[in-house]
Amino acid sequence: xxxxxxxxxxxxxxxxxxxxxxxxxxxxxxxxxxxxxxxxxxxxxxxxxxxxxxxxxxxxxxxxxxxxxxxxxxxxxxxxxxxxxxxxxxxxxxxxxxxxxxxxxxxxxxxxxxxxxxxxxxxxxxxxxxxxxxxxxxxxxxxxxxxxxxxxxxxxxxxxxxxxxxxxxxxxxxxxxxxxxxxxxxxxxxxxxxxxxxxxxxxxxxxxxxxxxxxxxxxxxxxxxxxxxxxxxxxxxxxxxxxxxxxxxxxxxxxxxxxxxxxxxxxxxxxxxxxxxxxxxxxxxxxxxxxxxxxxxxxxxxxxxxxxxxxxxxxxxxxxxxxxxxxxxxxxxxxxxxxxxxxxxxxxxxxxxxxxxxxxxxxxxxxxxxxxxxxxxxxxxxxxxxx
Numbered sequence: 001x002x003x004x005x006x007x008x009x010x011x012x013x014x015x016x017x018x019x020x021x022x023x024x025x026x027x028x029x030x031x032x033x034x035x036x037x038x039x040x041x042x043x044x045x046x047x048x049x050x051x052x053x054x055x056x057x058x059x060x061x062x063x064x065x066x067x068x069x070x071x072x073x074x075x076x077x078x079x080x081x082x083x084x085x086x087x088x089x090x091x092x093x094x095x096x097x098x099x100x101x102x103x104x105x106x107x108x109x110x111x112x113x114x115x116x117x118x119x120x121x122x123x124x125x126x127x128x129x130x131x132x133x134x135x136x137x138x139x140x141x142x143x144x145x146x147x148x149x150x151x152x153x154x155x156x157x158x159x160x161x162x163x164x165x166x167x168x169x170x171x172x173x174x175x176x177x178x179x180x181x182x183x184x185x186x187x188x189x190x191x192x193x194x195x196x197x198x199x200x201x202x203x204x205x206x207x208x209x210x211x212x213x214x215x216x217x218x219x220x221x222x223x224x225x226x227x228x229x230x231x232x233x234x235x236x237x238x239x240x241x242x243x244x245x246x247x248x249x250x251x252x253x254x255x256x257x258x259x260x261x262x263x264x265x266x267x268x269x270x271x272x273x274x275x276x277x278x279x280x281x282x283x284x285x286x287x288x289x290x291x292x293x294x295x296x297x298x299x300x301x302x303x304x305x306x307x308x309x310x311x312x313x314x315x316x317x318x319x320x321x322x323x324x325x326x327x328x329x330x331x332x333x334x335x336x337x338x339x340x341x342x343x344x345x346x347x348x349x350x351x352x353x354x355x356x357x358x359x360x361x362x363x364x365x366x367x368x369x370x371x372x373x374x375x376x377x378x379x380x381x382x383x384x385x386x387x
Contacts, residue, residue, distance in 0.1 A: 014296050015296070051093050059108070063104070063107060075192045125161060128160050137149065163266060168264045199350075215253055278294075
């Protein structure tokens with residue numbers, strides 16, 4: 001027999017856990033479904049704005065107690081070999097943070113459980129059927145009847161959930177790993193995040209709380225597949241053209257993970273029985289550097305819409321969808337402007353593609369699939385969505 005709850009939240013990442021926590025605090029009966037471990041979580045840099053956001057949620061002290069590493073700013077070698085610095089010294093919110101992502105996910109999930117949400121793990125969705133009064137969801141060997149379904153599954157939405165179709169705007173993929181710092185290098189163990197562009201893409205590196213560097217190379221899936229097919233040392237070859245990143249680690253991490261980093265959005269992000277939050281609604285190029293912060297902030301904004309849906313008020317649903325489209329349009333504009341700053345390699349396919357107005361792609365799946373097959377052949381474990 002199905003268990004009756006008010007809300008089923010599918011996905012226990014930052015967006016889903018935050019939604020579940022806030023709804024449970026408001027008295028809703030919430031089931032939070034998590035498909036379980038199995039994907040690589042990048043340690044990443046959060047902007048200073050995350051501190052007051054977590055404080056408003058009553059979680060900042062618990063966050064600090066987890067031992068995340070403070071970030072004083074970002075170095076960016078973009079458009080020039082000479083790095084520019086964005087320093088957080090004058091931010092009213094203090095430093096940013098290099099976070100341990102599994103620990104942060106655990107903090108938000110535990111906060112949802114503390115608020116009264118029922119946590120189901122593993123809770124991969126086996127079936128999801130819409131009814132007159134809402135949804136019947138089967139997951140983790142249990143069945144739930146709910147009024148509203150919240151899709152917080154990130155970029156990799158389950159085929160068993162509704163409205164899975166997305167518009168995809170590029171072929172972007174990232175290859176990531178964790179490396180020990182080069183202890184003999186002048187720039188080793190810098191707490192500044194580093195972004196460095198090269199002919200075929202760009203590198204990101206940041207210290208994680210363990211004192212190691214997370215390093216990613218981001219390019220287009222077809223470029224990655226072609227490069228790795230031609231050379232078994234392709235990633236090291238790319239690193240050799242990034243002197244600032246190479247000063248941190250002389251070799252690209254040996255164990256790597258590939259995942260989609262494409263810009264995508266759903267046409268609609270909510271209706272009278274369903275809402276998408278975080279990357280499940282729209283996903284951004286990691287260059288913007290605010291994925292987790294946007295997920296948490298977007299989840300807090302979504303709660304008001306969810307409460308309106310429960311009350312039968314359609315106006316906030318329309319507002320949520322308008323804001324969803326406006327936010328993505330603004331993002332595309334600012335992202336294009338930032339890529340336009342890099343003009344050193346006019347003949348590079350990667351940069352040439354970004355110097356034209358972005359538009360939805362017809363079928364980008366082949367490019368990511370080809371990159372995935374190449375990565376598998378060379379010992380790279382792909383995670384994340386298949387576009």
